Amino acid sequence: MKQVSEDFTSFSPTGDTLVLAAVASPAEQELLDDWLRQQRRDRPEARVEVLLLPAHAEDPPATVMARLVELLSADPDRSVVPVRIFWVPGGLPTRSKVVSLISGRDTYRPPELLQRRILRRDPARARVVAGEPAKVSELRQQWNDTTVAENPREFARFVIRRAILAIERVELRLLGPEYKSPRLVKPEMLASARFREGLEKIPGATVEKAGEMLDELSTGWSRFSVDLIPSLGRAIFSRGFDPNIDYDRDEIEAMRHALEIHPAVLLFSHRSYLDGVIVPVAMQENRLPPVHTFAGINLSFGFMGPIFRHSGVIFLRRKLDDPLYKYVLRQFVGYIVEKRFNLNWSIEGTRSRTGKMLPPKLGLLSYVADAYLDGRSEDILLQPVSISFDQLHETAEYAEYARGGEKTPESVSWLYNFIKAQGERNYGKIYVRFPEAVSMRQYLGEPNGPIAKDEDAKRLAMQKMAFEVAWRIVRVTPVNATGLVSALLLTARGLALTVGQLHHTFQDALDYLERKEIPMTNSALRLRTPEGVRAAVDALSGGHPVTRVDGGREPVWRIARDDELQAAFYRNSVIYAFLETSLIELALAHAARAESDWLAVFWTQVIRLRDLLKFEFYFADSATFRDNIAREMSWVPDWEEKIASGPDGIDAVLQTKRPLLGSAMLRPFFEAYRIVADVLRDAAAEIPEAELTTLALGVGRQYVAQAKVRSAESVSALLFTTARQVAADQGLLRRAADLSERRAAFLSEMRGILADMDTVEVASREQFIARERASRQSAGR
Numbered sequence: 001m002k003q004v005s006e007d008f009t010s011f012s013p014t015g016d017t018l019v020l021a022a023v024a025s026p027a028e029q030e031l032l033d034d035w036l037r038q039q040r041r042d043r044p045e046a047r048v049e050v051l052l053l054p055a056h057a058e059d060p061p062a063t064v065m066a067r068l069v070e071l072l073s074a075d076p077d078r079s080v081v082p083v084r085i086f087w088v089p090g091g092l093p094t095r096s097k098v099v100s101l102i103s104g105r106d107t108y109r110p111p112e113l114l115q116r117r118i119l120r121r122d123p124a125r126a127r128v129v130a131g132e133p134a135k136v137s138e139l140r141q142q143w144n145d146t147t148v149a150e151n152p153r154e155f156a157r158f159v160i161r162r163a164i165l166a167i168e169r170v171e172l173r174l175l176g177p178e179y180k181s182p183r184l185v186k187p188e189m190l191a192s193a194r195f196r197e198g199l200e201k202i203p204g205a206t207v208e209k210a211g212e213m214l215d216e217l218s219t220g221w222s223r224f225s226v227d228l229i230p231s232l233g234r235a236i237f238s239r240g241f242d243p244n245i246d247y248d249r250d251e252i253e254a255m256r257h258a259l260e261i262h263p264a265v266l267l268f269s270h271r272s273y274l275d276g277v278i279v280p281v282a283m284q285e286n287r288l289p290p291v292h293t294f295a296g297i298n299l300s301f302g303f304m305g306p307i308f309r310h311s312g313v314i315f316l317r318r319k320l321d322d323p324l325y326k327y328v329l330r331q332f333v334g335y336i337v338e339k340r341f342n343l344n345w346s347i348e349g350t351r352s353r354t355g356k357m358l359p360p361k362l363g364l365l366s367y368v369a370d371a372y373l374d375g376r377s378e379d380i381l382l383q384p385v386s387i388s389f390d391q392l393h394e395t396a397e398y399a400e401y402a403r404g405g406e407k408t409p410e411s412v413s414w415l416y417n418f419i420k421a422q423g424e425r426n427y428g429k430i431y432v433r434f435p436e437a438v439s440m441r442q443y444l445g446e447p448n449g450p451i452a453k454d455e456d457a458k459r460l461a462m463q464k465m466a467f468e469v470a471w472r473i474v475r476v477t478p479v480n481a482t483g484l485v486s487a488l489l490l491t492a493r494g495l496a497l498t499v500g501q502l503h504h505t506f507q508d509a510l511d512y513l514e515r516k517e518i519p520m521t522n523s524a525l526r527l528r529t530p531e532g533v534r535a536a537v538d539a540l541s542g543g544h545p546v547t548r549v550d551g552g553r554e555p556v557w558r559i560a561r562d563d564e565l566q567a568a569f570y571r572n573s574v575i576y577a578f579l580e581t582s583l584i585e586l587a588l589a590h591a592a593r594a595e596s597d598w599l600a601v602f603w604t605q606v607i608r609l610r611d612l613l614k615f616e617f618y619f620a621d622s623a624t625f626r627d628n629i630a631r632e633m634s635w636v637p638d639w640e641e642k643i644a645s646g647p648d649g650i651d652a653v654l655q656t657k658r659p660l661l662g663s664a665m666l667r668p669f670f671e672a673y674r675i676v677a678d679v680l681r682d683a684a685a686e687i688p689e690a691e692l693t694t695l696a697l698g699v700g701r702q703y704v705a706q707a708k709v710r711s712a713e714s715v716s717a718l719l720f721t722t723a724r725q726v727a728a729d730q731g732l733l734r735r736a737a738d739l740s741e742r743r744a745a746f747l748s749e750m751r752g753i754l755a756d757m758d759t760v761e762v763a764s765r766e767q768f769i770a771r772e773r774a775s776r777q778s779a780g781r
Helices: 026-042 062-072 094-103 112-121 136-146 152-175 185-190 193-199 207-217 223-237 249-259 275-285 304-309 323-338 363-373 395-402 412-422 440-444 455-476 481-491 499-515 522-528 530-539 561-572 575-592 598-612 622-633 639-644 647-656 662-680 689-705 717-729 739-780
Strands: 016-023 047-054 079-087 126-130 264-268 291-296 313-316 342-346 381-389 430-433 547-549 556-558
Touching: 016 026, 016 062, 016 152, 026 047, 026 079, 026 112, 026 126, 047 062, 062 152, 079 136, 079 152, 112 126, 126 152, 136 152, 152 185, 185 193, 185 207, 185 323, 193 207, 193 323, 207 313, 207 323, 223 275, 223 412, 249 381, 264 275, 264 455, 275 291, 275 381, 275 430, 304 313, 323 342, 323 363, 342 363, 363 440, 363 455, 381 455, 395 561, 395 717, 440 455, 481 499, 481 522, 481 530, 481 561, 481 662, 499 522, 499 530, 499 575, 499 739, 522 530, 561 662, 575 598, 575 622, 575 647, 575 662, 575 739, 598 622, 598 639, 598 647, 639 647, 647 739, 662 689, 662 717, 662 739, 689 717
Parallel strands: 016 047, 016 079, 264 342, 264 381, 291 313, 291 342
Antiparallel strands: 079 126, 381 430, 547 556
16 A cells, blocks of 8 residues: 555644544544544644534435534634544455445445454554545535535535545545545536536436436446456456566656646557456556546446446447437536546447457547536546557457357356456467557647637547547557468468478568567567577467468468458558558559559559558558658668669569568458459449448358459458448449449459559569578578
8 A cells, every 4th residue: 555654634623623524333433532532632722523424425314414504604714624534455355355346335444343353453454534624615615616506405415525525535645546536426516507507408308317317327446446356357367368468667657647637538449358457457556547438338237237337437328319318428528537537448439350440439539528628627638558469369259250240249148258268278468558648738729719619620630639549559559479470371371381481581571670660579579580480370379370280390380261360350450560661562563564654653552552541541641651651762772763764673672672561461451342342343323331241241252262362351341341431432332424434443443453462472472482592502501
């Protein structure tokens, strides 16, 4: 527990003081009495009056409320001091922790029967703590400024809420920032003048209905769940993963400092249901404030609902079509932000089942933006969070989705099977990165500024913010050995390779990553040695997704056709590191087919490929992207002159380029686009999405059987979803006089890009053969 030097047991009473004391047992009453006697001895001139309140009671009995109203009306200069017994946390069995968490009990308070025995053995386990005093006149002014109530009893309730919050702040200083959690959200919001004013503008809205919705949204980290949930989360993922999460310590310290200044929204990449437990574990074990996570109401099933609610989860309805619910949710988010608590959700909105980052979702982010623009915080930080894994058992499920399968609904049995699957084998390590946060103020300007009144400007600024967050996630996610192994073996199209072949083929890619200073995991760095390669492929063997073939002169490894979709997930997770260089290769092959103006054709094609893939990947803005391409090409001396000289010069550039990965990384996407383009040739102008996907799956399976596409991974409902977006962006899904011609042109363009990939693949194969020959000659010496 955090060590503190402040003395929280003395408030030095002066003048007329009202002590609001919360006690829950005879032992606590004795501690309070001893403490009061000490205060009166130290300050005999002070007049100290005490009102006992039930512990943690937000609405005490009528007799207590009547007495409090009387005491508060006696003297406006009277100081009010909240006092409570703080029990230093002690250990309890995990079973008791779970029962207490589900029931909602404050398990930081020992059972009454044990309290005296605990105090006899260790008197330091309990302390009387006092919150910061406030004069009655100051509290009344705050009440008048923030609420619409006039009844003296409502003022008394307000004073009790202030007292509870004052004590919470003291106890937080004792416990540490990881125990920070909102309290009294519902009564504070319902009493707010701001909230009531907006409520009156919604037809049919009532305080009672709004209160029910706040109950539905209610959440919080009980102190016990701060201890328990990360422990349970760690127990779950440690069944299959290294229990030590890989962090960048400099990032942790930078984020710690930032969170001390402003509230934050943690926006994480989402590849697994494990992400929901990894973020709380990361925050707790680094002694950072807990986060409050938005999740779909579908996860509130069985006994898990109460556990999640006491662990910072905010359950959202699937449909936000009720004006009152939208209003309550917006005000709820605003309250959380105003009180400087941190929110947390996936920037992608759902798990990526392809392995690459999905486009950001702006729905919840707009509510946070509203809170900022309303002036409820000087700034709000959007904290990117990259979560990546060496392996995941969920890739088998994702492969079924790609084949057109249905999602398994969440339930208790689903949860059991999910946890059980974690222990089936070793999945490697988990990597968490916290790159520099994005400032909402930087993108939205001053609170209550021009953007607050311009919805179009606000949405554009939000899009830029969200893309910047995603871009920062992409840039810090380390490349791992699983992704590199999967990428290489997928290009072999089922052909098995030896450790030696794999080893020397990896070296060009590793050289490139080091030159670009792209972060890599230790497993990727170990690919520099044959032993590291052997460890990487063995970790993926057994169809996960690599198959090892034994019984010959030496073992060899391959990816079978049935495992290609799982391997594609891992390959897709590292594409971003090779994306720009892959586009260069395809543009070079395309320019070599031109009649003239080869350099101009090269640039035009690079930009065109970026436009076609904008729904798949994140790119830098246009100017930065062009600079990046020029910087990539600068590794080739006189590259512009060579390209401008024509096909021979272009071929020379392509032959010397290392690595050549354009086909390895991007072929499945363009093959999926080609299949959809083929389906559109004779399809209705406004073909429904489900029908298009069904037809594409059928045509794709036919093309796999006929070897018209290279692998089954191109035949994916997930890829066809994006392919449809590309077709819509090209104007191929709406009626037009020249629709047939433009659809035919799009199909021809996709065939041309795939032909360019063939050219790159031939050059890559020639490099592989040359390396093999050199390796054999070296071994012969």
